[in-house]
Amino acid sequence: MNSLIFQTAARTLLPLLLLFSFIILMVGHNEPGGGFVGGLVAAGAVAMYAMAFGAPEARALIRIKPGKPIPLTTIIGVGLAMAYGSAIIGTLAHGGTFMEGWWGKLPFAIGGLEKIGTVVLFDIGVYVTVFGVVLMMLFELEEARR
Amino acid sequence: MLTSIIVLGTMAAAAPWISRALGRFAGPLFALVAGGIFLWFTSSFAAVTQEGGAISEATAWLPSFGVDLAFRLDGLSLLFAMLITGIGSLILLYASDYLKDHHLRHRFFAFLIAFMTAMLGVVTADNLVLLFVFWELTSMTSFLLIGFDHDKEESRKSAVQALLVTGLGGLVLLAGVFLLGIAAGNAAGVQGGLWRLSEVLEVEGLTEQPLFLGAMICLLGGAFTKSAQFPFHFWLPNAMAAPTPVSAYLHSSTMVKAGVYLVMRLNPAFDDSLAWSWTLAGFGATTMVVGAVLAARETYFKKVLAYSTVSSLGIMVMFTGVSGEIGAEAAVGYLLAHALFKACLFLIAGSTTHATGSKDIETLGGLRRAMPLTAAAALIGGLSMAGAPPLLGFVGKELLLKATTHPPESFILWKKAVVLTGMVTVSAVLTVMVSVLVGWRPFFAKPKQGEPAEAHALSWRMVTPPVVLALLTLVGPLVPRFFAAPLIEGGMASLGHPAEYPIKIALWDLMFPFAKFSAAFALSIGALFVGTWLYLIRARWRPTLQKTLALINPISPLTNYDRVLKGTLAFGRWQTKVVQSGKLSRYVTAIVLTTVGLSAWALIRSGDPIQGYENSGRTFLDVTLLVLMAIGAVASTRYRSRLAAIASLGVVGYCVAVIFVVLGVPDIAMTQFSIETLTVIIFVLVIYALPRFNVYSGGGRRIFDAGIALAFGATVTVLVLTAQGNSTLATATQAGLTPISQTLGELSYVEAFGKNVVNVILVDFRGMDTMGEITVLGIAAIGIFTLLKLRPESQTAGTAPLPRLTESPADTKSRSMPNWMEAEQ
Numbered sequence: 001m002n003s004l005i006f007q008t009a010a011r012t013l014l015p016l017l018l019l020f021s022f023i024i025l026m027v028g029h030n031e032p033g034g035g036f037v038g039g040l041v042a043a044g045a046v047a048m049y050a051m052a053f054g055a056p057e058a059r060a061l062i063r064i065k066p067g068k069p070i071p072l073t074t075i076i077g078v079g080l081a082m083a084y085g086s087a088i089i090g091t092l093a094h095g096g097t098f099m100e101g102w103w104g105k106l107p108f109a110i111g112g113l114e115k116i117g118t119v120v121l122f123d124i125g126v127y128v129t130v131f132g133v134v135l136m137m138l139f140e141l142e143e144a145r146r
Numbered sequence: 147m148l149t150s151i152i153v154l155g156t157m158a159a160a161a162p163w164i165s166r167a168l169g170r171f172a173g174p175l176f177a178l179v180a181g182g183i184f185l186w187f188t189s190s191f192a193a194v195t196q197e198g199g200a201i202s203e204a205t206a207w208l209p210s211f212g213v214d215l216a217f218r219l220d221g222l223s224l225l226f227a228m229l230i231t232g233i234g235s236l237i238l239l240y241a242s243d244y245l246k247d248h249h250l251r252h253r254f255f256a257f258l259i260a261f262m263t264a265m266l267g268v269v270t271a272d273n274l275v276l277l278f279v280f281w282e283l284t285s286m287t288s289f290l291l292i293g294f295d296h297d298k299e300e301s302r303k304s305a306v307q308a309l310l311v312t313g314l315g316g317l318v319l320l321a322g323v324f325l326l327g328i329a330a331g332n333a334a335g336v337q338g339g340l341w342r343l344s345e346v347l348e349v350e351g352l353t354e355q356p357l358f359l360g361a362m363i364c365l366l367g368g369a370f371t372k373s374a375q376f377p378f379h380f381w382l383p384n385a386m387a388a389p390t391p392v393s394a395y396l397h398s399s400t401m402v403k404a405g406v407y408l409v410m411r412l413n414p415a416f417d418d419s420l421a422w423s424w425t426l427a428g429f430g431a432t433t434m435v436v437g438a439v440l441a442a443r444e445t446y447f448k449k450v451l452a453y454s455t456v457s458s459l460g461i462m463v464m465f466t467g468v469s470g471e472i473g474a475e476a477a478v479g480y481l482l483a484h485a486l487f488k489a490c491l492f493l494i495a496g497s498t499t500h501a502t503g504s505k506d507i508e509t510l511g512g513l514r515r516a517m518p519l520t521a522a523a524a525l526i527g528g529l530s531m532a533g534a535p536p537l538l539g540f541v542g543k544e545l546l547l548k549a550t551t552h553p554p555e556s557f558i559l560w561k562k563a564v565v566l567t568g569m570v571t572v573s574a575v576l577t578v579m580v581s582v583l584v585g586w587r588p589f590f591a592k593p594k595q596g597e598p599a600e601a602h603a604l605s606w607r608m609v610t611p612p613v614v615l616a617l618l619t620l621v622g623p624l625v626p627r628f629f630a631a632p633l634i635e636g637g638m639a640s641l642g643h644p645a646e647y648p649i650k651i652a653l654w655d656l657m658f659p660f661a662k663f664s665a666a667f668a669l670s671i672g673a674l675f676v677g678t679w680l681y682l683i684r685a686r687w688r689p690t691l692q693k694t695l696a697l698i699n700p701i702s703p704l705t706n707y708d709r710v711l712k713g714t715l716a717f718g719r720w721q722t723k724v725v726q727s728g729k730l731s732r733y734v735t736a737i738v739l740t741t742v743g744l745s746a747w748a749l750i751r752s753g754d755p756i757q758g759y760e761n762s763g764r765t766f767l768d769v770t771l772l773v774l775m776a777i778g779a780v781a782s783t784r785y786r787s788r789l790a791a792i793a794s795l796g797v798v799g800y801c802v803a804v805i806f807v808v809l810g811v812p813d814i815a816m817t818q819f820s821i822e823t824l825t826v827i828i829f830v831l832v833i834y835a836l837p838r839f840n841v842y843s844g845g846g847r848r849i850f851d852a853g854i855a856l857a858f859g860a861t862v863t864v865l866v867l868t869a870q871g872n873s874t875l876a877t878a879t880q881a882g883l884t885p886i887s888q889t890l891g892e893l894s895y896v897e898a899f900g901k902n903v904v905n906v907i908l909v910d911f912r913g914m915d916t917m918g919e920i921t922v923l924g925i926a927a928i929g930i931f932t933l934l935k936l937r938p939e940s941q942t943a944g945t946a947p948l949p950r951l952t953e954s955p956a957d958t959k960s961r962s963m964p965n966w967m968e969a970e971q
Contacts, residue, residue, distance in 0.1 A: 029906070030900060035909070076927055080920065123905075133927040
């Protein structure tokens with residue numbers, strides 16, 4: 001979409017929306033939110049960017065180093081690995097019961113957060129997976145139509 | 147034992163890299179390691195072969211299921227373990243030269259050593275489930291080895307055949323293992339079954355258990371398929387598509403003997419049962435004769451040996467069934483003799499093929515000059531197979547004839563003894579003929595015209611193994627206490643018939659008592675002469691035999707196997723065509739109707755479903771939202787434009803989200819909003835690729851679809867009302883229950899440290915569901931990726947398009963999209 005207004009807005013909104021999605025993810029345990037919604041919001045933000053600048057531009061955005069985008073398959077894999085990893089850690093920590101949550105008390109509270117546990121890792125895994133999956137669908141469909 | 151299995155397994159995994167790094171030294175290195183393990187087993191010889199001696203060890207694996215890594219080394223296991231590692235070591239040495247130019251030789255070592263590991267596991271495992279695991283591993287590795295030359299169709303076909311037959315047998319064996327474990331548990335009064343093999347075999351009254359017969363049939367099904375007993379014998383000759391070292395190792399001396407091992411192992415506990423002895427004797431005897439006759443028909447070196455192996459396996463099974471000390475002695479003695487001479491002859495078959503390029507024995511001749519040592523080994527091996535004194539094969543055959551001509555009273559009446567003796571004699575005569583053919587013909591007979599006169603010399607790595615095996619065959623009966631007699635005694639003890647005094651297998655022991663007037667000795671010598679005579683006149687009778695056997699081909703087990711396989715494949719094709727029609731609307735219909743049917747059934751069975759529901763009143767907002775949703779839903783079916791239809795569906799979705807807000811579930815509302823937005827975006831992308839909107843379905847179809855939609859809507863409505871009715875606090879307390887919403891709400895912070903119950907449910911209480919869901923999401927994404935990336939390339943590269951699932955006239959316009967999205971006609 002070659003609209004200057006939309007493009008400018010997208011560029012400004014993208015970081016804000018990503019930050020918002022992260023907040024949704026992190027407060028999820030006690031306030032409305034969570035990994036699933038957070039992932040959707042983050043994916044929606046990138047989708048908006050893709051509408052403004054095209055899928056290749058948006059793909060190039062997901063990177064650690066400039067010019068080296070991370071493949072979405074990798075992102076999905078990492079997300080699933082985090083979720084399964086949290087399950088395994090929880091299992092090992094409790095010696096038997098699969099996926100039982102494990103909690104550790106933080107030495108000092110970070111923004112009201114006093115304890116941290118495997119379910120946080122699990123939720124982040126959900127976030128990353130959902131983010132990857134939705135973008136995979138969007139990008140592939142977008143590129144298929146060219 | 148666990149250590150040796152781990153060592154071998156690790157070596158198997160690392161073999162391709164070791165082989166690449168060390169080149170031609172890798173094979174001898176592997177052989178050395180296997181030889182080391184062989185020596186380790188040899189060193190425990192004394193401890194194991196003494197009365198009642200056995201080495202046991204166990205490591206916990208799945209204690210809750212009664213499965214542990216239990217191993218036990220007794221006489222029979224030791225005999226097998228020494229055959230596996232000893233012959234295996236020679237085979238590895240041989241193969242390193244035989245396959246030195248093969249482009250896949252690196253992985254060959256991995257397969258072969260992996261097989262050795264699995265086989266060692268089978269014969270030492272002391273847990274029923276563990277035994278089954280190793281058993282299956284031998285089938286797998288055998289599949290890989292038979293199909294080793296996977297660019298040849300014959301190899302692939304034979305590999306699949308072997309896998310199907312032995313794999314099916316493996317499944318039956320699994321059932322047998324469970325039945326046996328449960329039956330033993332019942333007999334011993336142990337809850338949950340008895341899984342330690344050595345304990346199972348010592349249970350009193352096992353054969354009187356009602357499950358025993360089923361267990362026996364299933365276990366025999368596994369053993370008979372593995373050991374190529376009639377009517378499952380056909381896969382073994384076809385398995386000769388494997389490289390010759392594999393045939394020598396798996397299909398003569400070790401893997402096919404796994405079935406024999408199982409039968410021998412179970413014998414002490416099972417031989418109270420008459421059904422057991424009779425089944426073994428019957429199948430074994432039939433297999434023995436069938437194998438011998440079929441071997442006499444063949445002229446291809448390896449096929450001749452393969453069929454004679456079938457015959458020998460029949461002998462071992464049969465004599466295990468002949469209960470008593472004398473039967474056990476015959477079975478174990480023949481087992482040892484056979485392993486040595488058959489592996490030796492197979493390796494020689496490989497050497498002649500390698501040197502001359504010819505596989506047909508009748509075209510070979512005069513090779514003794516080119517390969518003198520191999521020729522000598524072949525002569526000894528052939529004579530041993532024929533049962534000529536003074537070789538180990540003679541001892542084996544002498545024990546067989548001794549067992550049939552002196553049957554124990556308890557087993558058999560003299561009439562039946564005559565039948566069995568007759569069958570053994572027939573197969574012995576034919577075996578002699580075959581032995582002369584393989585041991586004499588290629589090396590000592592005059593070459594025919596046009597035969598390959600040239601034969602290149604062989605390296606020491608291919609000469610040594612058969613020579614070593616031939617020497618053992620020679621030394622065995624000459625110095626009986628060196629290895630043969632103690633091994634046979636140890637095996638006999640495991641069969642439940644320990645030798646009461648050191649057995650006599652030395653030449654003079656066997657010849658002199660019988661030389662007076664012994665039926666066994668007379669038959670043995672007679673068979674030698676008749677067999678040799680048959681060899682000399684083979685040109686006269688072999689064509690007749692081949693013609694006769696061709697006549698019964700249409701009802702042979704192999705033909706029936708092909709029939710069953712074809713039938714199964716045809717059924718599969720038909721079923722796929724019916725179930726996987728490739729039309730999206732059919733899939734959706736099936737899913738929706740199933741859901742409606744099952745839910746409606748459950749609701750109707752529960753009596754009056756909606757009874758607990760209490761109307762809590764309506765607000766203006768509720769009504770407005772409902773009206774909006776109804777308008778959106780109806781409109782979406784009436785629009786003639788996809789974009790408009792999707793937009794009106796979006797209205798429905800947002801209204802639902804607003805309802806969530808009104809009801810105070812912000813989490814779900816947020817998710818619903820995001821999902822709706824993204825769905826519309828994705829749909830918009832899809833629409834671009836779809837063909838022009840068109841009305842495909844006629845009036846009848848539309849009414850049918852409307853009916854499905856209404857039924858689904860009605861079911862969901864009733865379901866929601868029921869759920870709401872059940873969850874009201876009043877109803878629940880009436881029934882004396884706590885509603886789940888209350889329980890979860892109370893536990894949320896106490897158990898999971900979260901104040902947001904919805905999130906706690908998602909990531910903790912029902913975390914497993916979430917994990918499943920995101921896994922499905924990931925798989926779906928990869929599915930979409932492949933569908934879109936692997937589109938037909940016709941419009942870009944000019945190659946043929948992928949096969950299409952549906953044919954629709956409209957899709958010519960939109961080749962760019964995969965056809966699952968196309969509208970149905």
